[in-house]
Amino acid sequence: MTTKTPIKAEPMTVEQKEALEANAWRQAMAQLDRAAAKLGMEQFLVERLRHCKRILTVSVPVVMDDGSLKVFEGYRVHHNTDRGPAKGGIRYHHAVSLDEVKALAFWMTMKCAVVELPYGGAKGGVICDPRKMSQAELQRMTRRFTSEIAFFIGPDRDIPAPDVNTNPQTMSWIMDTYSHLVGKATPGVVTGKPIEIGGSRGRVEATGRGVFYIARELSQVEGFDLRQKTVAVQGFGNVGMNAARIFSEHGVKVVGVSDVSGGLYDKKGLDIEAIIKWQKAHGGLIAGYPEAEAVPVDKFVEVVCDILIPAAMENEITQRNAPKIQAKYIIEGANGPTSTEADAILRERGIMVVPDILANAGGVTVSYFEWVQDIQAYFWNEKEINAKLQEIMARSFAEIYEIHKKEKVDMRLAAFMLGLRRLGAAVRLRGVFP
């Protein structure tokens, strides 16, 4: 009889470990598994959620300004539509990948369930470097991408919105292209549009404002005065810049901000309006602003502050820097900024993380208001929008905080438990077709 020598698994190299940690889909599935196990969810249901409902890959040929032709790769993913039409942003970034878009779509499914919006989850992305493209090239790419995914989207099917490097202008091009293709003005096909073509008041600031509302709720239940705390915000785009501005307008000291070009720090508090002016005058980047200490981009999350708001990209808080984080609270403005490995370290260290699927849900919430307004062709004022947003954020926070306390679980697990209960009920009720 011959005995087989067992094949010894090679230990993973640091690079292999980091590549695994950086894979957003793997992180998302680890979060799903953890919450499903805690809930004792049926395997069949978990299996359904481990698969995206539909995945579309398109090629997007674009004539560049110099006459050359470039072909970009784009994706639109519907993760789940059991609770309603699919909803989620479109990202333009050189590091877009199908796994990333799938993870972001999954997080949208969870987020819409957490804040009880009648939507499923979607996401889209195009692999490109928008900083190296002209407005005309971006417009041609957006219109061609829209035409390639046109059969996949629609006001009652899948409603895109802005995400990293896309904005109200991008949404205008999508809305216009789609409207031409279907032969009628269809504002409800996208949200995050300018107000002039059916956008909602308060949408641009909604995600940052939602982050602020969450911080306020947190301060009340944890018994601290927000104005006595210091805040650092990573990322100075739609979410980060608006969050920094709104915290600062409410008398909260923002001691740090950063973007791809660099970080800024002042323990006495930064002048956010002055940094916004500097950013506008310097190609949309904040580096070089003279009235603050410069912090390297990759060290920013380690700055001294009470509340850290990652509002840039995924996997910024990793097992490398999690042990060095000085904040007591992390409120996730970005999607997936904390890796599963880092999450465990932060739990161990007693740092509370308010998860993305709750903390940045202000954006999709006001997108929902925009869609409702478009469908009924009746528009609300900003006071009404902000009041409704505040109500939804406060209610969702309270529901999750209660689970966190009652079940003695961290806030991420509590949010996933709430979302999965709602989503699970919908999947069970609808059953399996045929």
Ligand code: NAD
């Ligand atoms: P944006 O393109 O407007 O801004 C992104 C910002 O992050 C820019 O300032 C960029 O310079 C900066 N950045 C990129 N990499 C960085 C790094 N390594 N360190 C520091 N800064 C870095 O994008 P956005 O819409 O603000 O989105 C930011 C995050 O928030 C993403 O995770 C997105 O999915 C999430 N989000 C956005 C919305 C929304 O309404 N726009 C809603 C919910 C969640």
